[in-house]
Structure formats: C-alpha cells, structure tokens
Amino acid sequence: MSEQIILETRNLTKGFKGFTAVDKVNLQIQRGHIHALIGPNGAGKTTVFNLLTKYLIPTSGQILFNGKDITPLEASKIAQLGLVRSFQISAVFPKLTVLENVRIALQQKEGNSFQFWKSDKVLNRLNPRAEELLAAVGLLDFAKATTLDLPYGRKRALEIATTLALDPEMLLLDEPTQGMGHEDVAVVAALIKKVSAERTILMVEHNLHVVSQLADRITVLQRGAVLTEGDYATVSADPRVKEAYLGVAADAEVAA
Amino acid sequence: MEMLKSNKFNIVLLALALVIPLAVYPVFLMKVLCFGLFAAAFNLMLGFVGMLSFGHAAFLAMGGYVTGYLMSNAGLTPEIGILCGTFASAVLGYLFGNLSVKREGIYFAMVTLALSQLLFFFFLQAPFTEGENGLQGIPRGHLFGLIDLNHNLSMYYFVLAVFLLGFWLIYRTIHSPFGQVLKAIRENEPRAISLGYNVRQYKLMAFVISAALSGLAGSTKALVFQLESLTDAHWHMSGEVVLMTLVGGMGTIFGPLVGAAVVVGIENFFSGGELGTYIHIIMGLIFIVCVLAFRSGIVGEFNKFVKNNF
Numbered sequence: 367m368s369e370q371i372i373l374e375t376r377n378l379t380k381g382f383k384g385f386t387a388v389d390k391v392n393l394q395i396q397r398g399h400i401h402a403l404i405g406p407n408g409a410g411k412t413t414v415f416n417l418l419t420k421y422l423i424p425t426s427g428q429i430l431f432n433g434k435d436i437t438p439l440e441a442s443k444i445a446q447l448g449l450v451r452s453f454q455i456s457a458v459f460p461k462l463t464v465l466e467n468v469r470i471a472l473q474q475k476e477g478n479s480f481q482f483w484k485s486d487k488v489l490n491r492l493n494p495r496a497e498e499l500l501a502a503v504g505l506l507d508f509a510k511a512t513t514l515d516l517p518y519g520r521k522r523a524l525e526i527a528t529t530l531a532l533d534p535e536m537l538l539l540d541e542p543t544q545g546m547g548h549e550d551v552a553v554v555a556a557l558i559k560k561v562s563a564e565r566t567i568l569m570v571e572h573n574l575h576v577v578s579q580l581a582d583r584i585t586v587l588q589r590g591a592v593l594t595e596g597d598y599a600t601v602s603a604d605p606r607v608k609e610a611y612l613g614v615a616a617d618a619e620v621a622a
Numbered sequence: 623m624e625m626l627k628s629n630k631f632n633i634v635l636l637a638l639a640l641v642i643p644l645a646v647y648p649v650f651l652m653k654v655l656c657f658g659l660f661a662a663a664f665n666l667m668l669g670f671v672g673m674l675s676f677g678h679a680a681f682l683a684m685g686g687y688v689t690g691y692l693m694s695n696a697g698l699t700p701e702i703g704i705l706c707g708t709f710a711s712a713v714l715g716y717l718f719g720n721l722s723v724k725r726e727g728i729y730f731a732m733v734t735l736a737l738s739q740l741l742f743f744f745f746l747q748a749p750f751t752e753g754e755n756g757l758q759g760i761p762r763g764h765l766f767g768l769i770d771l772n773h774n775l776s777m778y779y780f781v782l783a784v785f786l787l788g789f790w791l792i793y794r795t796i797h798s799p800f801g802q803v804l805k806a807i808r809e810n811e812p813r814a815i816s817l818g819y820n821v822r823q824y825k826l827m828a829f830v831i832s833a834a835l836s837g838l839a840g841s842t843k844a845l846v847f848q849l850e851s852l853t854d855a856h857w858h859m860s861g862e863v864v865l866m867t868l869v870g871g872m873g874t875i876f877g878p879l880v881g882a883a884v885v886v887g888i889e890n891f892f893s894g895g896e897l898g899t900y901i902h903i904i905m906g907l908i909f910i911v912c913v914l915a916f917r918s919g920i921v922g923e924f925n926k927f928v929k930n931n932f
C-alpha cells in the first residue's frame with residue numbers, strides 16, 4: 367500500500383436491522399487532499415463518518431489509518447492517533463468559556479488530566495497557545511465569553527479551533543457550513559482551505575459550491591454505496607450523479 | 623487552604639463552625655457534618671459528572687462497617703480505623719464503578735442500585751456485622767493515641783477536621799485539570815471522546831473518589847454514634863442522599879451541606895414529637911415542592927438571587 371494513502375476502507379459495511387446503511391464502501395483518501403463525500407440525503411455519509419471514528423461499530427470491513435488497522439480501536443484512541451472529527455451539530459462545551467473550550471483539547475496531550483489534586487491554574491500555561499488558535503479563527507475578542515452566548519457561526523469557528531488544537535494529521539468535518547448564512551459560509555470555507563495546508567481533510571458537505579471550490583477529489587455515495595469518484599469536473603459531468611442529485615443540487619443552489 | 627483564601631465568607635463560616643458547638647448539641651452537628659460530606663461526595667457524581675448513582679449507601683455502610691469492626695476488634699486508633707474504612711470504600715467503588723460507568727442515565731442508576739442491594743444482603747448475612755443488631759458500642763478511641771474522643775466536644779472538632787479535609791478534596795477535584803475534563807464530559811460527552819478522552823476512565827476515577835469520600839463520611843459517622851447498622855446500607859439511604867443534594871442544590875459547592883442540615887434538622891425536629899410517624903410524608907412533600915418550585919435547590923436559588931440583584 368502506498369505512503370500516499372492516509373486513510374483507506376475495505377468493504378466497509380454497516381447494517382441496521384434489515385437495512386444496509388453503508389454497503390461495501392472502499393475509500394482511499396490521499397495524504398494532503400481535501401476529499402469531499404457527497405450524496406443525497408440518506409446516502410450514508412454521516413454513517414460512514416461515525417464508522418471511521420468508531421462512534422458506530424462496523425458490521426464488517428476494515429479501516430486503515432496510515433497503514434494501521436484501526437477497526438478494533440476505541441473512539442478516544444482514534445482521536446489520539448490523529449484522526450479527529452467534528453459534528454453536524456456544532457460540538458462545543460456550552461457552559462465553559464471560549465478559551466476553556468480550546469484548552470480542553472490542548473490539555474489532552476499534557477498528561478495531567480487525571481490529576482485531581484492539582485489546581486486548575488496549572489492549565490493557565492496553555493493560554494497563550496489557546497489564544498493563538500482563537501486568533502486564527504477570529505475569536506480572540508470572545509475568549510472570556512461563555513460559549514453558550516456565541517452565535518451559531520462563531521460556535522462552528524470555535525469547534526474548528528478546538529479540533530485544530532489537537533494538531534490532527536487528518537480532519538473529518540461533518541457538514542461544516544450547514545445552517546450558516548452566506549457570509550459565514552465563505553469565512554468557514556476560507557478557514558478550511560487555510561488549515562488544509564498541512565493536513566488531510568475528509569468532509570461531508572451539502573453545499574456544492576463549497577465542494578467545487580475546495581475539494582481535490584469527490585466521492586459520491588448513493589444508498590450506502592459508492593456511485594462514482596473523481597474531481598469536480600468528472601463527477602459533475604456524470605449523468606448518474608445528476609440523476610441522483612437532481613433537486614438536491616437545485617436546493618443547494620438556492621441555499622448558496 | 624486555598625478554599626479559604628482571602629474569602630471573608632468562608633472565614634466567617636469557619637469561625638461559626640468553631641463556636642457553634644457551644645450553642646448547639648454537638649452530636650447533632652456531627653451528624654450534619656457527616657451527612658454533609660456524604661452528600662458532597664455524592665454531588666461530585668451527580669452535579670459535576672452528571673451521573674445519578676442510586677447505590678451510594680453501599681459506600682457509606684462499607685466505610686462504617688470496616689471502621690466499626692476494626693475499632694472494636696483490632697484496637698486501632700481512630701485515624702487509622704477511618705483510613706481503613708475509606709480505603710475499603712474506595713476499593714468497593716472501583717469494583718462497582720467498573721461494572722456501572724459503562725451505562726448511562728437510568729441504566730447507571732439501576733446498576734448501582736442492584737449492586738448496593740447485593741451488598742445490603744451481604745451485610746445482613748455476614749457474621750461480623752451482627753445482622754439486624756448492627757455493630758454496637760464501637761469505641762471512639764484516642765486520636766493519635768493521645769486525645770480522648772469520648773468527649774463530644776473533642777469529637778466534634780475531630781469530625782470538623784475530617785469534614786474540612788474531605789470538603790477541600792472535593793473542591794480541589796472540581797477545580798483541577800481532572801475536574802476540567804469532568805465538566806467537559808458533562809457538557810458534551812461525544813465531543814470529549816472526539817478530543818481523545820477515554821471518558822469511561824474519567825468517570826471511573828470520579829466514581830472512586832466519590833465512593834472513597836462517602837466511605838470517609840460513613841467511617842466517621844460510625845465513630846460519632848458508636849453504632850453501625852443496616853440502616854446505612856439500605857436503599858432508603860441512597861435515596862436520602864439524593865434528597866439532600868437536590869434540596870441543597872446539586873452542582874454547587876455548599877448545596878449538599880445545606881441540604882444535609884435541612885434534612886437532618888427536619889428529621890430530628892419531628893422524630894421527637896407527635897408528627898414523628900409522618901416524617902416520610904413530610905420529607906416527601908418537601909422533595910416534591912423542591913423539584914417543582916425551585917429546581918436548583920436552596921443554594922442554587924440563593925446564587926441566582928445574588929447574581930440577579932447585586
């Protein structure tokens with residue numbers, strides 16, 4: 367297997383009672399790419415994400431990360447290896463401050479997370495790094511605010527900053543621009559482009575405009591199986607994709 | 623102690639704790655302190671991890687029985703006896719925690735309840751617990767071999783010291799790197815996992831700390847009353863600690879202590895009088911009012927009031 371492939375799935379399958387949500391999916395994600403996973407609603411995109419990060423256990427098949435079989439590992443272990451995901455609904459810690467949100471991620475590599483006898487003031491040494499990360503997503507002015515009070519777009523930016531705090535080799539972004547206004551979409555797209563410089567990104571995205579701008583490679587899922595794969599020009603010219611996407615694409619245009 | 627640092631409120635409280643036995647019956651105060659510590663330990667799970675254990679009586683009783691038995695039969699000094707009881711509860715917490723923290727919500731509550739019931743029947747049958755009679759006449763002994771704890775006032779200050787130590791440890795745990803992760807887990811568990819935290823181990827650790835401190839409370843209580851009985855292991859006790867925590871204010875630092883004072887106070891007040899037989903009905907009504915009308919408990923509501931008005 368090539369060094370170029372960072373993440374690979376072999377015949378990845380997930381069945382729920384009598385219904386196969388993901389059916390023998392073979393993915394190969396190239397190192398350094400922004401790889402988009404698209405498809406109509408119910409195609410199994412989020413299920414694939416949940417399988418890759420072990421929030422769901424595959425019925426059969428294999429997942430290889432950097433050539434290592436990670437299929438039997440626990441979700442937290444996979445994050446520690448450098449494969450970190452975001453969620454469809456913005457995943458933040460609402461009652462913590464914005465700074466504390468990022469610090470939780472930085473703390474993970476500190477090795478002091480079981481120390482219940484120490485003051486949490488020892489975490490203050492992480493503040494400069496946390497502030498850098500917040501500055502990168504334009505949230506520095508909100509560092510002391512309670513996360514709950516942030517508008518939706520900013521919560522997503524915070525989520526990205528938190529994820530980046532782990533300095534992951536590979537990011538899985540589940541619909542990063544979902545539910546956002548026009549301007550926020552552009553900001554987040556630019557942010558994704560920026561952070562993709564040193565890492566690989568796999569994203570599920572409904573906004574085809576964003577996909578066309580960002581993705582190096584696109585995999586189209588339909589009814590749990592891979593329909594086709596290629597760059598944007600190839601995929602968008604494929605009549606089967608048009609057929610599968612008709613209506614959804616129109617909606618996306620309206621949303622964009 | 624950091625908790626007391628430059629904080630006038632805490633200093634006033636401490637001063638009050640030092641002089642109050644001159645005015646109020648020390649045994650009553652000791653009971654409040656023991657249950658206050660028990661509720662505070664329980665609150666670590668409920669208020670700061672967000673998990674409702676319905677089996678914390680097991681740890682209270684484990685501490686009490688181990689300390690009681692060793693004090694009666696091995697001639698230990700009280701501080702060693704209490705340490706043994708606390709340690710036994712920590713080990714039990716590790717066992718129960720391993721079996722229960724994989725589950726969430728009502729399932730976690732049911733598993734902890736089942737395990738504590740198991741222990742109840744063990745204590746009922748085991749030869750060293752004296753069954754229905756319980757361990758009676760447990761000697762309080764001499765602290766460090768020097769200070770005679772048979773005087774209620776000396777005992778009170780000893781219990782106060784134990785309480786402050788336990789309370790400080792809980793405060794420290796909440797405000798530690800570990801506590802920060804616990805809050806993250808309570809706020810958004812899937813996200814904490816996605817950041818690489820093995821959530822189950824953190825919950826287990828919190829469970830063990832909570833169990834150990836419940837054991838500390840039970841051990842101390844056994845010495846105060848010189849008695850350890852099945853009442854402590856009964857599921858009523860697991861319910862009572864929930865009541866104390868909710869009445870006082872779950873997820874607050876002082877809530878459990880206030881809740882314990884209210885519950886123990888009401889029980890003491892009514893148990894002597896004609897209304898003694900209605901005690902459970904009265905407590906039930908208080909509980910209902912509390913849950914319906916002021917959900918964040920006495921301290922929680924007080925904090926809100928201060929925040930909104932000052």
